[in-house]
Amino acid sequence: MSAAAERQRAAPAEPDRLEGFSSPREVDRVFGHEAAIAEFEDALRSGRMHHAWLLTGPEGIGKATLAYRFARTVLAHGGHHGEAEAIFRKVAALSHPNLLLLLRPYNEKTKRYGQWISVDEVRRLRAFLGNTAGESGWRVVIVDRADELNTNAANALLKALEEPPGQTLFLLISAAEGRLPVTIRSRARTLRLFPLQESDVERAVRAALARDGYETDEATLATALALAQGSVRRALELISSEGIGLYGEIIDTFARLPELDATRLHKVVDGLSNASESERLELYFSLLLGLIERLIRFAATGEGATDRERELGLRLLSRANLAYWAGAWEAIAEERSEAIALNLDKSLLVLDTWFRLQKLAREHPV
Known part of the structure; x- marks a missing residue:
């Protein structure tokens, strides 16, 4: 402990x-x-x-x-x-x-x-x-x-x-x-206050790991820092929970768009929709919205994404469909907040989110 x-x-x-x-x-x-x-x-x-x-x-x-x-x-x-x-x-x-x-x-x-x-x-x-x-x-x-x-x-x-x-x-x-x-x-x-610089996030995360006696490998740390988006808490969540695995699941699902693996998606939904998994659901949507945000930034500026995310960005986003992706980000964020505040069906929230992204990828391809 x-x-x-x-x-x-x-x-x-x-x-x-x-x-x-x-x-x-x-x-x-x-x-x-x-x-x-x-x-x-x-x-x-x-x-x-x-x-x-x-x-x-x-x-x-x-x-x-x-x-x-x-x-x-x-x-x-x-x-x-x-x-x-x-x-x-x-x-x-x-x-x-x-x-x-x-x-x-x-x-x-x-x-x-x-x-x-x-x-x-x-x-x-x-x-x-x-x-x-x-x-x-x-x-x-x-x-x-x-x-x-x-x-x-x-x-x-x-x-x-x-x-x-x-x-x-x-x-x-x-x-x-x-x-x-x-x-x-x-x-x-x-x-x-604004998101921290990458160097400050790394120093804060390393200090927290040392202070609280939490061990992790350098590969996990590097992935967490790359996804932190200026947030120390996000990096620590990724390191200490199933966050890295959740991110991998999200990016694998993105890589299949506009197709969806129904069996795999329903398995993810089952793992996120229980009342006891509210924090995991929050982390899942934070990672998903963060990914979309980085893809939008990459499509607009050529910066702000990992190597694998850049591959997805080049395949799915362009300046021509950027507004649609930005609109999807806003809609998902709003629906996530509403579902949590009103205690709505979380399984439908996850499914509707991916159906929205699937429709977007089909109707507005690169």
Whole structure:
């Protein structure tokens, strides 16, 4: 069992934690995002720190890791350098009295996380912000993720953002900025984060593997890095799960278009449509959409694909049919989100996706 897996036994439940690896609050180094770090620390040093920051960007690029770094920086501000290690330990354990984490609650009866951050969760702010028994200095509230607030919870958070106590910092994490009410966005300073450079992804992934005692071979690592698209989480998912195998299945199916192997496809569907396989289904569609996105980019620019993907791109895509492929990407992404949000039939989702791609390859060939 890895070091991270041992810690998870006693760790508070976190809906987005990647099994087998450290939580972002347990990571002591951020790779990339230098401009965002400089902007935040300049604001702190200048004494003109905005009370709320919105950290937004794609999944898995280090938004939460960066938020916890900011929290530690603020909690240590004005103190002694020797306190940094103690603050890191307290933040990692969520035991610092001046730190509050708001997230989707876990239901012990159903063994599932709630779909939304509830108003009861946000009401914890009242006691936290009114508490005078904590350590002196800044108080930090991390909302992970802010786009998962339900309507009542968002309204409750808005009240706190409108009249925050002095030396209070809100760090709102979001992968879907557009889902946040405009009223909340308007009261936060936005830091838009972007996919990491390949070198930063590799350094972060190697650091995670070493920190958590996870071993992999260089071939698997190289494939995961090639498919990561600037996301550390994506690379680690590929390494630690069946992600490499799922990607191989996807690209093999693509290679047969416009034909489909019905027997093989139904076997894949059976393995993805069970309720217990929701994370695997999410990874499958992330890999599929990522592949289509890279093929579109390759057809448009001649860049952004692996050797095998380039072969597929040359056979299936051209500038003449590029708009159709872009439209298919948007439709699949929308249908995936709708099926997950409304708990629709996942087997039909997978089948409809491949029938859509088959029709596209037949009707709009190169």
